[in-house]
Amino acid sequence: xxxxxxxxxxxxxxxxxxLTVNKSKTTAFLDISSIGADCAYIDFGYxxxxxxxxxxxxxxAPRGTKEGGTMLCRFTDKSDCEYISDSNYMPVxxxxxxxxxxxxxxxxxxxxxxxxxxxxxxxxxxxxxxxxDNKNNxxxxxxxxxxxxxxxxxxxxxxxxxxxxxxxPLSEKVKKYPDIKxxxxxxELRIRMAWKPVPSPVLHQxxxxxPPVIVGCTTDRAKDIIDxxxxxxxxxxxxxxxxxxxxxxxxxxxxxxxxxxxxxxxxELVKLCKYxxxxxxxxxxxxxxTEMYEIxxxxxxxxxxxxxxxxxxTDSIPWGGGLPYHLCPKCAAEYxxxxxxxxxxxxxxxxxxxxxxxxxPPKNCYSEKHPMTARQSAEQICQxxxxxxxxFGGFASEGGFDYASDVLDYALYTxxxxxxxxxxxxxxxxxxxxxxxxxxxxxNPSTETVNWCxxxxxxxxxxxxxxxxPLAYINSxxxxxxxxxxxxxxxxxxxxxxELLNDSLDRIARMYNEYKDMSDLQxxxxxxxxKLADGIYCITxxxxxxITVDYNKMNYKID
Numbered sequence: 001x002x003x004x005x006x007x008x009x010x011x012x013x014x015x016x017x018x019l020t021v022n023k024s025k026t027t028a029f030l031d032i033s034s035i036g037a038d039c040a041y042i043d044f045g046y047x048x049x050x051x052x053x054x055x056x057x058x059x060x061a062p063r064g065t066k067e068g069g070t071m072l073c074r075f076t077d078k079s080d081c082e083y084i085s086d087s088n089y090m091p092v093x094x095x096x097x098x099x100x101x102x103x104x105x106x107x108x109x110x111x112x113x114x115x116x117x118x119x120x121x122x123x124x125x126x127x128x129x130x131x132x133d134n135k136n137n138x139x140x141x142x143x144x145x146x147x148x149x150x151x152x153x154x155x156x157x158x159x160x161x162x163x164x165x166x167x168x169p170l171s172e173k174v175k176k177y178p179d180i181k182x183x184x185x186x187x188e189l190r191i192r193m194a195w196k197p198v199p200s201p202v203l204h205q206x207x208x209x210x211p212p213v214i215v216g217c218t219t220d221r222a223k224d225i226i227d228x229x230x231x232x233x234x235x236x237x238x239x240x241x242x243x244x245x246x247x248x249x250x251x252x253x254x255x256x257x258x259x260x261x262x263x264x265x266x267x268e269l270v271k272l273c274k275y276x277x278x279x280x281x282x283x284x285x286x287x288x289x290t291e292m293y294e295i296x297x298x299x300x301x302x303x304x305x306x307x308x309x310x311x312x313x314t315d316s317i318p319w320g321g322g323l324p325y326h327l328c329p330k331c332a333a334e335y336x337x338x339x340x341x342x343x344x345x346x347x348x349x350x351x352x353x354x355x356x357x358x359x360x361p362p363k364n365c366y367s368e369k370h371p372m373t374a375r376q377s378a379e380q381i382c383q384x385x386x387x388x389x390x391x392f393g394g395f396a397s398e399g400g401f402d403y404a405s406d407v408l409d410y411a412l413y414t415x416x417x418x419x420x421x422x423x424x425x426x427x428x429x430x431x432x433x434x435x436x437x438x439x440x441x442x443x444n445p446s447t448e449t450v451n452w453c454x455x456x457x458x459x460x461x462x463x464x465x466x467x468x469x470p471l472a473y474i475n476s477x478x479x480x481x482x483x484x485x486x487x488x489x490x491x492x493x494x495x496x497x498x499e500l501l502n503d504s505l506d507r508i509a510r511m512y513n514e515y516k517d518m519s520d521l522q523x524x525x526x527x528x529x530x531k532l533a534d535g536i537y538c539i540t541x542x543x544x545x546x547i548t549v550d551y552n553k554m555n556y557k558i559d
Contacts, residue, residue, distance in 0.1 A: 179393030
């Protein structure tokens with residue numbers, strides 16, 4: 001096994017990692033203390049997991065949440081192509097050929113690499129590319145390569161990683177946190193109450209130039225939603241109110257107060273919370289612990305993440321509050337605790353939702369005032385998650401990044417693109433995350449499966465195949481043309497008129513009625529995901545239940 005160090009001037013240096021071999025695995029180690037600032041990247045083990053065309057072979061590569069989940073790349077006759085991930089929501093990758101099966105777990109420098117998958121001159125390959133220099137070499141590179149029995153597939157790889165991670169089963173979580181039990185049985189309904197235009201027409205907002213608030217649902221209208229659900233026999237719903245903070249969704253984070261007056265203000269919000277709870281529903285809200293806007297009363301540039309180049313870390317998209325600057329997790333914890341206490345005081349309880357937090361890899365912060373490595377940032381984020389769970393009974397966030405698996409109870413989606421157009425190297429996407437975490441963490445599988453009740457049957461079947469908990473979202477679509485696009489789809493649940501509201505409630509009731517008959521499966525491990533034929537998949541759970549999803553006939557059956 002070799003590694004090549006590519007320097008910024010294009011020079012290449014070949015080095016040999018230290019290998020420790022035993023019966024079950026080979027650990028590859030590279031001391032990077034001597035890596036200098038001239039290092040562009042390190043291709044680690046580029047010569048190890050390679051194969052010619054092999055009808056039984058493939059590689060698997062978990063990607064960043066926005067990139068489409070886990071790729072399965074078959075060793076078929078393909079034209080030359082190469083894929084480089086943006087990030088990796090699980091620090092693993094796999095390789096299967098007719099001769100061997102290898103499962104790799106990146107144990108050090110976990111947050112500093114991208115996965116490279118490709119084929120060149122008929123040779124298929126997969127390896128990690130580490131981006132390391134003398135500013136972020138806080139760990140050595142180390143990877144465990146597990147030697148699985150010949151013929152072992154991605155189900156076996158997932159079973160091994162599940163054993164390594166040993167996630168707490170939902171059946172154990174609910175004993176300590178009964179709100180998680182309610183979540184298992186319920187549909188998640190998010191209601192976007194208010195927001196400012198996105199993308200923001202004003203990048204640097206002040207009190208004088210701040211865009212007006214758009215109201216999508218008042219507290220009174222939310223009561224109509226609750227009443228309508230009850231009339232339809234929807235017994236268990238967790239309602240998450242989005243955009244209740246001052247100036248609506250992403251209005252002035254990390255500022256929470258005053259509660260946006262255009263939706264009813266704090267007094268009416270508290271009444272709404274109790275109204276929902278009296279109806280038997282869980283009531284939670286959406287907060288944010290990653291962004292800071294210049295218009296916020298909390299604005300303090302000394303608390304921002306400083307990048308490798310000495311600049312402030314920002315988002316590429318101007319959200320409701322303008323240009324979003326990234327809060328250092330060390331500083332964000334104080335705001336999270338402050339806002340949590342206020343939300344708790346208002347009476348909300350359940351799987352409290354913090355936006356974005358688990359949807360992206362943790363960042364290094366190079367501030368002289370609060371420096372943090374990416375690993376330290378991950379640890380701080382997990383502390384925020386655990387605080388959230390302890391205060392409200394559960395922690396929900398946007399994505400399913402693996403580092404937060406010990407504290408995360410519900411992921412809004414684990415992927416942005418399960419069945420859209422894929423890179424040429426990718427043959428299909430597989431539920432690898434679910435094979436590891438189903439039975440431990442609730443999730444809606446993808447942005448495509450949000451509001452499946454108003455979309456085509458493909459969305460519904462993907463939701464079933466990937467073992468999801470239903471997510472309905474009123475006013476999910478709120479981005480204007482020229483922005484990042486409405487990533488949860490163009491079809492929406494709406495409440496602006498009684499006709500639209502009644503149609504939305506009928507569809508949510510459909511989601512609930514289907515789900516209540518299979519919600520107990522959330523407690524089970526997903527043991528296998530098998531392709532029976534083109535377009536036909538069988539999913540087997542730990543209690544023996546089998547679900548066959550047929551994309552040719554557009555139906556599914558449960559055995």
